Amino acid sequence: MKSRIWLSLAHMSGREQEFIQEAFDTNWVVPLGPNVNAFEKSLRDFLIGDGGLQIENEGMRIVALSAGTAALHLGLILLGVQPGDEVICQSFTFAASANPIAYLEATPVFVDSEKETWNMDPVLLEEAIKERLEKTGKLPKAIIPVHLYGMPGKMDEVMEVANCYGIPVLEDSAEALGSEYKGRKCGTFGEYGVLSFNGNKMITTSGGGALICPNEEKAKRALFYATQAREQAPHYQHEKIGYNYRMSNICAGIGRGQMFVLDEHVTRRRAIHDLYVKLLAGVKGVKVMCQPEGEGFNSNYWLTCITVEPEEAGFTREDVRLALDEENIESRPLWKPMHLQPVFKDAPYYGNGTSERLFEIGLCLPSGPTLTDEDVERVTKVVKQLSDFRF
Structure with a gap:
């Protein structure tokens, strides 16, 4: 039989084991540590780059998580999505873009694509916003556009509509690490952005994802929810529902090695x-x-x-x-x-x-x-x- 040609296999740089071994040698085998910190920094440096975004997004921070789905979920929480709210989501996408809306007992409102990029149609987006406002008396709580198969969406137009109505954007860039729109990396247009490091993505941490946050304060809030929402106290105090979403130092070691071949x-x-x-x-x-x-x-x-x-x-x-x-x-x-x-x-x-x-x-x-x-x-x-x- 002929050898199997797979859809999208991971490829190692050769440096991954070095960072994993370092984690074992130093006993950093928990969901924090030097690999996590270094991986987050390298992602931030890659996304900001050397262009004008370096000044505009100087405060941007990355929070490495267990999955891209976890990042979408936390992004919606940070945007204040509550049961009964509506969230606009691109229809042409993987289920992980929409499932976190249901986790929060909110309602997804699906918007079709335009033909050039296969991504969210800005005209239909505005139509949906207007009709939801008319029918429900309130605006959708967030908008989730997706850069499908790595193809950048028409973000100028999407952001123009979103800003016109004051609706925050949670940008699903799970498939788009390294893609650019007008010289700016995908994932940096919305209030929050999402990356995925699943085994078939641009780089992998075996599983894993990241939430792109606009500043240190919001990154700390994301980290709070990602680590079981433990309050500052000598004992375990919980006033919010939290999640076990933090990336491990072992997986982050794979990510550090992958950055050399991104x-x-x-x-x-x-x-x-x-x-x-x-x-x-x-x-x-x-x-x-x-x-x-x-x-x-x-x-x-x-x-x-x-x-x-x-x-x-x-x-x-x-x-x-x-x-x-x-x-x-x-x-x-x-x-x-x-x-x-x-x-x-x-x-x-x-x-x-x-x-x-x-x-x-x-x-x-x-x-x-x-x-x-x-x-x-x-x-x-x-x-x-x-x-x-x-x-």
Whole structure:
């Protein structure tokens, strides 16, 4: 059997074990310690960079957590979301973007995507805000846009709408570490931002995530809730419900090592995307998702995605997925929109059909940094053979 080509495997720098061993040697095997502190600092330095953001976001702090989902949950808590509140969330996303809304017994209000980036449609966003205000008499408590598959959303427009109505933004950048919009790193536009370090993301801590906070005070508040909300007292005093969400010093050691290859991972995934574009050019009905030109979009291309128009191609997205599977190649349909998920069937939805159509015709192709050019050629050969067979 041919070797397996996976969708997105982790890749180690070689430095991870050094930091993990350091944690064992010094007995720092708890959810705090030198690796956690150093990992948070390196993330902050990466996000701020050398541009104008360095001054604008000088106070920004990172809190390393057990998962990106935990970061979303804490972000909503810090924004004051309560039972009965409404939170606007992008529909075209993974369930983790929406589940923390339900954790807090709030109601998700789903907004569809625009066609250029597949991310939250700013026009529908404003429509949803106006109608929710009219129907409920109050504004949604927060907005969760998502940079899907690493593609930056239209953040100028999203933030303009959010600021117009005074609604804070919790920016889901779980898939977008290293992506930029107009020279600014994704995750730094909203009041809070979220990163994920799951095993298939840009870098990994095996599991894990982080909350990007605007200042030290709010980072300390996030840390308070992430460590069981223990009050300052000689005994264990609890006046708020807390959570066990802090990242361990062991996992943070993996993260420290991963930071040495983050730029390399971003560069390689972009190169893989470019190769897919080149090799699939001219295949009828198959289109590789690319960032809009000339508008400041700079995707990390976490996953390269294609759409398959059945009438033009002569085959379906599912035909491609099954053909790839026959060749021992992993692929995955695009996210099923949240407004189509049974668990959220009663949630309000403002749509234009974009995400539903993309779910029907879209597929994620292998994109991990360990892929060779020969691997990409093997993937595209399967698609080309389908096309040749049909025509």
